[in-house]
Amino acid sequence: MSERIPEIDNLTLRFGGLTAPDDVSLHINEGEIPGLIGPNGAGKTTCFNAVTGVYRPTSGDIKFRGSSIVGMKKHQITQNGIARTFQNIRLFPTMTALENVPVGTDARHRTGMLTALFRLPRHRREEQEGHDRAMELLRFMGIHRKADELAANLSYGDQRRPEIARDGHGAQADLPRRAGGRVQPGREGPAHGAHPQGA
Ligand SMILES: Nc1ncnc2c1ncn2[C@@H]1O[C@H](COP(=O)(O)OP(=O)(O)OP(=O)(O)O)[C@@H](O)[C@H]1O
Numbered sequence: 001m002s003e004r005i006p007e008i009d010n011l012t013l014r015f016g017g018l019t020a021p022d023d024v025s026l027h028i029n030e031g032e033i034p035g036l037i038g039p040n041g042a043g044k045t046t047c048f049n050a051v052t053g054v055y056r057p058t059s060g061d062i063k064f065r066g067s068s069i070v071g072m073k074k075h076q077i078t079q080n081g082i083a084r085t086f087q088n089i090r091l092f093p094t095m096t097a098l099e100n101v102p103v104g105t106d107a108r109h110r111t112g113m114l115t116a117l118f119r120l121p122r123h124r125r126e127e128q129e130g131h132d133r134a135m136e137l138l139r140f141m142g143i144h145r146k147a148d149e150l151a152a153n154l155s156y157g158d159q160r161r162p163e164i165a166r167d168g169h170g171a172q173a174d175l176p177r178r179a180g181g182r183v184q185p186g187r188e189g190p191a192h193g194a195h196p197q198g199a
């Protein structure tokens with residue numbers, strides 16, 4: 001049996017008198033690319049907020065590779081390998097698709113300011129590795145041919161692609177090998193991200 005990567009057991013969140021999600025259990029096996037569907041207000045985004053540590057569950061457990069992640073800080077959860085995109089698109093519009101991918105991962109670089117300032121070999125190597133990895137993720141997301149297009153000029157559907165690539169880059173997820181195929185982004189539903197207050 002393949003490994004359960006995230007596993008959600010009886011997840012419940014209460015906001016005053018409102019309960020959503022209510023007793024949700026699900027798991028994703030290695031290599032699966034599932035979708036989560038449900039009516040507006042069902043608790044889908046709240047589920048993602050609980051998995052990524054934005055909300056603490058009222059009850060239930062969330063495991064990642066067998067260990068509970070409930071109570072962990074958001075950055076610890078990301079370092080474990082869980083990343084997310086948001087319902088509304090968050091790209092830098094005047095940067096290219098490719099430039100958007102490594103945004104935020106510089107903090108992981110081992111080179112310091114002086115090494116970067118003088119563009120010493122180690123810095124150049126890290127930059128090259130970041131670039132190659134970003135291109136690999138763009139290729140996986142089927143958007144590598146538009147790597148040099150400004151994010152603002154991409155269609156709505158295509159803007160999801162560098163976003164997912166960026167989050168895979170940030171979480172150092174092994175997306176191409178784990179998922180074994182191409183992703184069709186934006187499948188929370190046709191309205192995914194279409195309503196402005198969503199997250
Ligand atoms: N911080 C909060 N305080 C109070 N209520 C909240 C909070 N967060 C979410 N809710 C409520 O929880 C319910 C589930 O919301 P959620 O955004 O998870 O639904 P959804 O399934 O993502 O819906 P949509 O399809 O519209 O994106 C909604 O009724 C929402 O108003």
Ligand SMILES: [Mg+2]
Binds near residue numbers: 044045046
């Ligand atoms: Mg939602």
